[in-house]
Amino acid sequence: MDEKSLDEIIAQYASPSGRILGILREIQIQERHVPMDTLKLLSEKIEIPLSQLYSLVTFYSFFSLQRVGEHLITVCMGTPCHVKGAVKNLKVLQECLGISGESQDGKYLQTTPDNKFTVEIARCFGACSMAPVLQVDGDLYGYVIPEKIPEILEKYGWKR
Amino acid sequence: MIIRSQADLESIRKRGLTKIQPNHPRIGIGVSSCGIAVGGMALYHRMQEIIQNNSHDILVVKSGCIGYCKEEPLVSVYIPGKSQILLHKVSIDDAERIISLACKGDIPQDLALCRIPDWDHITGNLVYGDGFESVPDYGEIPFFSHQKKVILRDCGLINPEDIDEYIGIGGYFAAFKALTSIPPDTIIEEVKKSGLRGRGGAGFPAGLKWEITKKAPGSEKFIVCNADEGDPGAYMNRNEMESDPHMLLEGMLIGAYGMDVHEGLIYIRAEYPLAIKRLTLALDQARAYGLLGKNILNSGFDFDIQIATGAGAFVCGESTALVASIEGKTGRPRLRPPRLTEKGVFGRPTDLNNVETWCNVPVIIGKGAAWYSAIGTKGNTGTKVFSLVGKVDNVGMVEVPLGTSLQTIIYDIGNGGALGKGVKAVQTGGPSGGCIPQRLFDTPVDFENLNKVGTMMGSGGLVVMDEDTNMVDIARYFINFASSESCGKCVPCREGLKHMLLILNRIIAGKGTQNDIKLLQELSDTVQKTSLCGLGQTAPNPVLTTLKYFIEEYDQLITPEGR
Numbered sequence: 001m002d003e004k005s006l007d008e009i010i011a012q013y014a015s016p017s018g019r020i021l022g023i024l025r026e027i028q029i030q031e032r033h034v035p036m037d038t039l040k041l042l043s044e045k046i047e048i049p050l051s052q053l054y055s056l057v058t059f060y061s062f063f064s065l066q067r068v069g070e071h072l073i074t075v076c077m078g079t080p081c082h083v084k085g086a087v088k089n090l091k092v093l094q095e096c097l098g099i100s101g102e103s104q105d106g107k108y109l110q111t112t113p114d115n116k117f118t119v120e121i122a123r124c125f126g127a128c129s130m131a132p133v134l135q136v137d138g139d140l141y142g143y144v145i146p147e148k149i150p151e152i153l154e155k156y157g158w159k160r
Numbered sequence: 161m162i163i164r165s166q167a168d169l170e171s172i173r174k175r176g177l178t179k180i181q182p183n184h185p186r187i188g189i190g191v192s193s194c195g196i197a198v199g200g201m202a203l204y205h206r207m208q209e210i211i212q213n214n215s216h217d218i219l220v221v222k223s224g225c226i227g228y229c230k231e232e233p234l235v236s237v238y239i240p241g242k243s244q245i246l247l248h249k250v251s252i253d254d255a256e257r258i259i260s261l262a263c264k265g266d267i268p269q270d271l272a273l274c275r276i277p278d279w280d281h282i283t284g285n286l287v288y289g290d291g292f293e294s295v296p297d298y299g300e301i302p303f304f305s306h307q308k309k310v311i312l313r314d315c316g317l318i319n320p321e322d323i324d325e326y327i328g329i330g331g332y333f334a335a336f337k338a339l340t341s342i343p344p345d346t347i348i349e350e351v352k353k354s355g356l357r358g359r360g361g362a363g364f365p366a367g368l369k370w371e372i373t374k375k376a377p378g379s380e381k382f383i384v385c386n387a388d389e390g391d392p393g394a395y396m397n398r399n400e401m402e403s404d405p406h407m408l409l410e411g412m413l414i415g416a417y418g419m420d421v422h423e424g425l426i427y428i429r430a431e432y433p434l435a436i437k438r439l440t441l442a443l444d445q446a447r448a449y450g451l452l453g454k455n456i457l458n459s460g461f462d463f464d465i466q467i468a469t470g471a472g473a474f475v476c477g478e479s480t481a482l483v484a485s486i487e488g489k490t491g492r493p494r495l496r497p498p499r500l501t502e503k504g505v506f507g508r509p510t511d512l513n514n515v516e517t518w519c520n521v522p523v524i525i526g527k528g529a530a531w532y533s534a535i536g537t538k539g540n541t542g543t544k545v546f547s548l549v550g551k552v553d554n555v556g557m558v559e560v561p562l563g564t565s566l567q568t569i570i571y572d573i574g575n576g577g578a579l580g581k582g583v584k585a586v587q588t589g590g591p592s593g594g595c596i597p598q599r600l601f602d603t604p605v606d607f608e609n610l611n612k613v614g615t616m617m618g619s620g621g622l623v624v625m626d627e628d629t630n631m632v633d634i635a636r637y638f639i640n641f642a643s644s645e646s647c648g649k650c651v652p653c654r655e656g657l658k659h660m661l662l663i664l665n666r667i668i669a670g671k672g673t674q675n676d677i678k679l680l681q682e683l684s685d686t687v688q689k690t691s692l693c694g695l696g697q698t699a700p701n702p703v704l705t706t707l708k709y710f711i712e713e714y715d716q717l718i719t720p721e722g723r
Contacts, residue, residue, distance in 0.1 A: 017382075017425055017505065018468025020488030025430060025469050048488070059490040059647075060471035062430045078392030079587060079623045080549040082637050107644070123474060123641070125431055126395030127194050128549040128621070129229030129556060138433070140197035 001031055001038045010045060020048065024056060024063055032072065033064045061107060061123075069111045069118035071156045073136050078124030080131035085145070089132055092146040093119055096153060116157065162450035164458040169327065169336055172449070176328020179219070180286065180318065181238065185262040188223035188236040190316055192402040193434050195225055199252060200233045206255045218262055224403020226316025227557030228303055231273060234316065239265050242291035243275035244317075246298075267292060274298045282313050282523050283330030303554050306572045310535065310543045311519050312559045315403035320438055323445040326406040332451060334526035338414045339459040342525070347418030348374065351521065353529035355541035360386055360477075360514030361589065361618045362694075363607035369511055372501045374419045376509035381421045384505065384512045385412060387428035387435070388482060390474040391590025392641065394621030396545040397515040399557055401428075401435040404519075405442035409465065411518035413451065414525055416463045419511060424465035427482055430472050439467060474591075474645035478693050479512050481647065492647040493693035514619065516545060537563035540606035545620055550587075551578045552624035566601040570624060581626040585709070587634065589618030591642045592698035594705030595631060614705045616698065631710040632717060636664040638702035642695065653696030656687040660703065667714065673722035677714055681707060 009026045013019040023042065027034050034057050043050040057063040075081075075090050094101050097117050099110040111118040127133045130142025134152075141152055150160060163169050180186070187207060191200040207220045226234060231248035237258065238244045245267045247258065257268055272295040278287040299305050309315075318325040326332070338347055352367030373381060385408065389397040401408060412424050428436055443465055446452045454462045473491045475481045481491035483505050504510020520542060524532045533541040540562035546569065548558045553575035560569060566586060570576065577583045585595045588605075594615035596603065603609050610617050625634065643657035663680050666672045684700035684707075691697045707714065 015466055016488075017466060017486050018427070018488075021471050021485060022469055025471060052489075055490050056471075056488070060473050062470075062472035077641075079590075079621070079634075079637070080393050082392075083550050083623065083625060083629055083634075122431065123390065123472070123645070124392035124394075125193075126389060126398040127197060128393050128395055128547055128623075129194050129232075130197060131549060131555075133197075140193065142194065142197050 001027060001035060003041065005030070006038060006041060006045070010042075020046070020053070020056065021060070024053070028063050033067045036065065064109065066109065066111075068109075069115045071117050071137055073117060073119045073134060074122045075119065075134045076125045076127070076132065077121045078128060078131070080128040081133060084131045086132040088146055089134065089144055089149065090119075090121065092149050096150060096158070117153075161448075164450070166336065169332065172324055172327045173330070176322075176324035176326070179221075179322065179325055180328050181240070181288070182219050183240050184217040184219065185240070185265075186219040186221065186238040187258065187262060188221050188317070188319070190225050190232060190234040191222045192225040192399055194229055195232050195234070196434070198232045203233055203235070203250060203252050203255060206252050207259060210255060210259050216259060216263055218259060221319045222321055223317065224315045224320045225399050225557065227312060227399070227559075228273075228554070229556040230554050234273070236317065237262055237267050238288060239267070239291070241289045243277045243295075244279075244288045245275050245292055245295060246273045247271040248273040269294065274301050274304070279317060280313070281317075281329040282310060283333060283526055286329060302575065303556065303573055306568055307559050308535065308543050308561050309559050310523060311400060311407075311516060311545050312403075312557065314407065315399060315557075318404070320403050320405055321441055323406055323442065323449065326404070330526070331406055331522070332410055334522040335410050335413050335451070336457055338525050339417055339457050339461055344418045344420055347414060347525065350529045351418070351524055354524045354532040355539070356517065356520050356524060356532070357540070357607065358514060359516035359520070359544065359619070361592070361616060363617060366513060366517050369501060369513070370415060370419050373421070373509055373511035376501055378509055380508050381419070381423070382505045382508055382510040383412060383416050383419065383421045383424045384482070384486070384510055385424070385426040385518055386477065386479075386482060386512055386514045387426055387432070388470050388477045389429060389432075389515070389619060390477045391619050391621050393547065393549055393587070393623040394590060394619045395547050396557065396620045398432050398435050400515055400519055400545070401432070402438055405438050406446065407519045407522060408439075408515055409442055409446055409452070411521035412465060413456070413463060414521050415511070415513070415518065417461055421511070422462050422464075424463060425468050425486060425505065426465060427468045427470060427476075427486055429470040436467065436469065443467070473647075474641075475647045475693075475695055478695055480693070482512070483510065490647070492649045493695070495692065516620075536561045537604070537606060539608070544605070544617070546622045547620060548574050548622050548624070550623040551581065551626040551629065552576070552583070553578050560605070562606045563604045565604055566596065569605065569622065570601060574624065577624070577626045581628065583624055584627055584629060585625045585631065587623040587625065587702070588621065589616040589701070590621055591638045591645075592616060592695065592701055593618050594701040595625065595634060595709065596705070597709040614708060615701060631706045631713045632664065632668060635703045635706045636661065636668060639664055639699070642699035646696070650692035650696060652687045652690040653692070653699065656683055656691075657696075657699055659683060660687070660700070664703075667717050670717060670719055671722070672718055674718060676722075677707070677718070
């Protein structure tokens with residue numbers, strides 16, 4: 001992120017309440033991750049130690065230090081999704097995309113080698129009436145069954 | 161325009177009413193997050209396109225969600241002088257037909273779910289008219305007839321992106337009455353008398369919390385709305401904010417006036433982008449009318465609200481972690497006392513209430529504490545909104561008086577298990593709650609009775625489990641959730657939950673022993689008694705309730721060698 005864009009984001013947050021997380025949220029949305037050099041620049045600009053900003057980015061699941069793929073798929077793992085087959089859906093996604101099921105400290109984030117898709121899990125979107133749900137680049141898909149997954153992926157350029 | 165007098169407010173009310181009941185047809189499309197996901201927004205754009213291309217004299221507006229999620233996308237059609245009609249499962253291909261029929265004063269009968277001859281918005285009553293008698297009345301639909309809509313009174317019927325419509329059905333009149341004619345202490349008295357208890361889960365008396373905040377020393381204080389709805393399976397608050405955001409703002413305004421606080425914050429989770437967008441818009445509209453800012457309604461009272469966003473941490477729903485998050489720190493709870501009312505955001509006295517708690521305030525002030533406390537039962541007054549989800553036939557947003565039985569909610573409203581399967585249990589209270597077996601479904605849903613059966617109210621998610629659901633897997637699911645979301649500050653929660661998870665994994669893999677079940681029980685007890693915050697203290701509940709009510713499912717997984 002260039003310095004001007006960062007300055008613009010910082011300027012939107014004048015009040016201290018919710019300021020730091022708000023700025024990081026904007027960076028995450030615009031860049032689809034929080035680049036380390038942006039974090040360093042931010043630390044100088046708002047005079048908050050880099051260690052503190054780093055602790056925030058690693059504590060909160062909304063942020064990611066790793067660059068994510070072209071399309072971000074988020075699988076909801078809320079209770080209604082769980083009882084209606086979210087685990088199976090995630091497995092099918094992993095198989096289709098050829099990514100590993102390995103998670104770290106309960107967090108799951110895997111990107112395909114061609115950097116086209118990243119799959120992550122979420123605790124709950126609050127779209128429980130359509131469980132199981134998943135999201136691709138912010139678009140919600142409800143009532144997802146394993147058979148529907150290839151169809152959804154194809155919309156984003158995946159080939160069987 | 162700045163509203164300075166009752167006449168000003170009245171003139172906007174009239175304008176708002178003509179938007180809800182114009183002298184030409186009005187079509188409302190349900191576009192909350194789930195409505196959009198099933199095609200609501202595409203339908204909205206298609207309809208806008210049709211009426212513009214043909215210069216039809218029809219108003220097409222966005223509306224929120226009436227809660228019957230199973231039947232979405234839902235569309236309301238109002239033909240002047242006739243009953244408002246709700247259409248269900250509308251597809252984009254129906255757009256043309258709906259509009260051409262509306263032009264002729266008609267509706268597509270095959271898509272009609274029910275008719276609404278009149279509607280009690282509580283803040284005002286709207287009469288639509290008769291007609292379309294062959295369509296069932298709203299009160300004849302079982303999903304609706306057992307509900308009592310107080311919080312959801314406007315949801316799905318007004319345009320959440322237009323403040324005029326909220327004022328049109330009597331919104332902000334309670335705030336006007338409060339700020340211009342009721343002394344602040346009387347507001348607090350009234351909320352105390354109403355018996356309103358915190359809807360975030362703990363059920364602390366709201367009026368008492370307000371009084372404590374007001375009496376706390378210092379002049380700079382905060383009121384905060386907790387919109388970090390993190391319980392999986394709960395989405396009441398999302399719908400309240402997406403469908404009727406001004407109800408929340410009005411509640412906060414009245415509360416701020418009662419407590420004499422001038423700064424408000426809404427802490428909202430990052431997973432709710434549409435709610436953030438609608439609240440931001442609502443705040444701008446309220447400021448433009450002078451309902452927030454300086455000298456509100458010419459009363460001399462100043463108040464404004466800011467949004468603070470979360471970033472995906474379940475623990476931030478805990479009050480002290482929430483405050484840390486607002487301050488830009490990692491969300492790790494601290495010991496209480498001091499409570500937030502003493503030392504909250506940036507060390508200042510802070511009153512924290514859940515979205516739905518605030519949403520109750522306008523009707524309490526508008527209709528009076530006596531009116532409000534007549535709903536529900538003694539000690540548990542008012543209604544509660546639940547998200548009825550999981551393996552139930554009628555999934556959706558349900559509002560009932562406190563004290564209503566689970567039986568009524570799951571069978572009368574929910575129509576029992578989905579796909580005709582038998583219901584085994586219901587899970588309430590998210591990761592802090594427990595699973596209630598079907599034989600206890602006569603339990604009235606209120607704060608005390610849910611505690612008695614080993615679970616808790618929580619924020620209002622009711623996840624139905626059927627005969628296919630494995631209860632040990634559910635226990636593992638929740639312990640995995642709580643363990644992953646543990647902030648890591650205290651040992652019992654960080655390490656205890658981790659080991660509970662390992663034991664559950666072992667049992668599910670068929671490698672468990674009777675001793676493991678005993679150990680699980682003991683660990684649950686330790687985590688419950690020694691964790692630092694409420695999340696750790698309640699995390700073992702899903703294990704304890706499944707051990708209590710479904711022990712046979714654990715036993716089945718223990719092989720003969722393990723006995």
